[in-house]
Amino acid sequence: MRDPLSRTFAALADPTRRAILAKLSEGEANVSELAEPFLDDMTLPAITKHLKVLESAGLISKGRKAQWRPCQLNGEPLREAVDWMEQYRSAWEDQLDRLGAYLKSKHKGARHGREK
Amino acid sequence: MRDPLSRTFAALADPTRRAILAKLSEGEANVSELAEPFLDDMTLPAITKHLKVLESAGLISKGRKAQWRPCQLNGEPLREAVDWMEQYRSAWEDQLDRLGAYLKSKHKGARHGREK
DNA sequence: CCTATATTACACCAATCGGTTAATTAACGG
DNA sequence: CCGTTAATTAACCGATTGGTGTAATATAGG
Numbered sequence: 001m002r003d004p005l006s007r008t009f010a011a012l013a014d015p016t017r018r019a020i021l022a023k024l025s026e027g028e029a030n031v032s033e034l035a036e037p038f039l040d041d042m043t044l045p046a047i048t049k050h051l052k053v054l055e056s057a058g059l060i061s062k063g064r065k066a067q068w069r070p071c072q073l074n075g076e077p078l079r080e081a082v083d084w085m086e087q088y089r090s091a092w093e094d095q096l097d098r099l100g101a102y103l104k105s106k107h108k109g110a111r112h113g114r115e116k
Numbered sequence: 117m118r119d120p121l122s123r124t125f126a127a128l129a130d131p132t133r134r135a136i137l138a139k140l141s142e143g144e145a146n147v148s149e150l151a152e153p154f155l156d157d158m159t160l161p162a163i164t165k166h167l168k169v170l171e172s173a174g175l176i177s178k179g180r181k182a183q184w185r186p187c188q189l190n191g192e193p194l195r196e197a198v199d200w201m202e203q204y205r206s207a208w209e210d211q212l213d214r215l216g217a218y219l220k221s222k223h224k225g226a227r228h229g230r231e232k
Numbered sequence: 233c234c235t236a237t238a239t240t241a242c243a244c245c246a247a248t249c250g251g252t253t254a255a256t257t258a259a260c261g262g
Numbered sequence: 263c264c265g266t267t268a269a270t271t272a273a274c275c276g277a278t279t280g281g282t283g284t285a286a287t288a289t290a291g292g
Contacts, residue, residue: 003131008129009126010129013122013124013126013128014122015118018121022204025207030269031268031270043252044268045253049250052270053249066258066259066260067258067259067260067267068259068269069268073207075207075209082205085194087138088137092190092191092194095190132280146239147239147240159283161239161282161283164241168240169280183288183290184239185240
């Protein structure tokens, strides 16, 4: 079994699952409601599986109301994923800055030192 | 082939690859430098493969300096990944707030307003 | 040219992933 | 009790993943 962060990212690495999360960000929804937009492309068990991935990554939690399973967004893992990224934000922003500078210098023929 | 966002998240869904990115956030490094911390656990070709995943997700780019391939962090996909998450930040923060409130109320049975 | 170093390519393997169909469970409502 | 609706389980399949070992390639330098 993988570490939580890996599971979170793995769960996010699928457009269907991201769309499900997007939908859930608007509020609770049960399985068939979540499945509906995808039923042209895949069957219900496929959705069940996706939900299981999301659930075991802790990104959603399922309740039960009669025969329905109302699903709910679970923010914590998302926060941790963003936290991991933010940790390196300055580094990759520097890189983006250098890229921007470089692209600029290509226009002007300017010099751009970069030693280390 | 998958969409860029999925590729980014998939690339992040592995602790080795995240560690490589973390290292690169401190500056350029060539393949063997990046591999060194992992050589107890896996071989060099495994690292090459991880780098290829990162590269084809656009997260790093490889240069060439003699027989070395200096790797460099590439911020753009990370920014896009964070952007995707931020899009739903308010939704999952609301959820975290409700969770916090709930946990609080379990202790105090107190009321706690928090509306947008 | 020869050799050492750095890195990649190739062929293979087991495990996981994303999907299917068919059967099953669970709960409601007449 | 029966039929319907909601959702899951199970068995299966092909493709991808993450690793291996071995061979090949590229470059520097004597």
